[in-house]
Amino acid sequence: MPAETHPRSPDSPAAVLWDLDGTLLDSEKLWDIPLYELTEKLGGELSAETRQAMVGTNVLVTLNLLYAEVGIPDPGPDQLADGAAWIERRMAEVFRQDLPWRPGAADALATVHAAGLPMALVTSTERALTEIALDTIGRSRFDVTVCGDEVAGENKPLPEPYLKACRLLGVDPAACVAIEDSPTGTASAVAAGCTVLVVPCEVPVEPGERRVLRTSLEGLTVADLTALLT
Numbered sequence: 001m002p003a004e005t006h007p008r009s010p011d012s013p014a015a016v017l018w019d020l021d022g023t024l025l026d027s028e029k030l031w032d033i034p035l036y037e038l039t040e041k042l043g044g045e046l047s048a049e050t051r052q053a054m055v056g057t058n059v060l061v062t063l064n065l066l067y068a069e070v071g072i073p074d075p076g077p078d079q080l081a082d083g084a085a086w087i088e089r090r091m092a093e094v095f096r097q098d099l100p101w102r103p104g105a106a107d108a109l110a111t112v113h114a115a116g117l118p119m120a121l122v123t124s125t126e127r128a129l130t131e132i133a134l135d136t137i138g139r140s141r142f143d144v145t146v147c148g149d150e151v152a153g154e155n156k157p158l159p160e161p162y163l164k165a166c167r168l169l170g171v172d173p174a175a176c177v178a179i180e181d182s183p184t185g186t187a188s189a190v191a192a193g194c195t196v197l198v199v200p201c202e203v204p205v206e207p208g209e210r211r212v213l214r215t216s217l218e219g220l221t222v223a224d225l226t227a228l229l230t
Helices: 028-043 048-054 059-069 077-095 105-114 127-137 158-171 182-192 223-228
Strands: 015-018 118-123 145-147 176-182 195-198 211-213
Touching: 015 158, 028 048, 028 059, 028 077, 048 059, 059 077, 077 127, 105 118, 105 223, 118 127, 118 158, 145 158, 158 176, 158 182, 176 182, 176 223, 182 195, 195 223
Parallel strands: 015 118, 015 176, 118 145, 176 195, 195 211
Antiparallel strands: none
């Protein structure tokens, strides 16, 4: 499907802010690999409920949930660092394989880029893994990239990831559209003041303030994004 090439409308979003895992890439399932492996390595079993609670969070939150699942409710800094390093090494191996797009995501990203709208990638994934993913999704398409280890611990669902992206772009969050898949990411973008296009992936997202639900990114146009703000 060809990307849009018409000139940018003055009513278009000031910027489009994209989540990564579960939104652009169907990579939430790939995170299952190191998370289930590490849980089994520690002698436990990761429940579906705990795995769902991890969706959209950063590594520190994920590890605390994982350690609590295996009976370690208060892991020390060394244990957290070891777990994070293990997950990062294992996930880097997985990310270097074929990363799958979410339905319609590649065309939607190309459409917004061709229309000349500023774009940011706003992800809870840390920089090292994000750089691998950017080889698939195209780093040159993004004016700004904000990763999970670049917000001083104020990760999603706090607003700072999206606020930082808007500061770097020099735009008002209220004039931006964020595209998310999870309750955690949606809460972050809403708290920052953005309007959110929500395409749920692994976890349902409830309707609410400044969010519009859509079943897929297939056929998404700049006009669709503009309509969200008007």
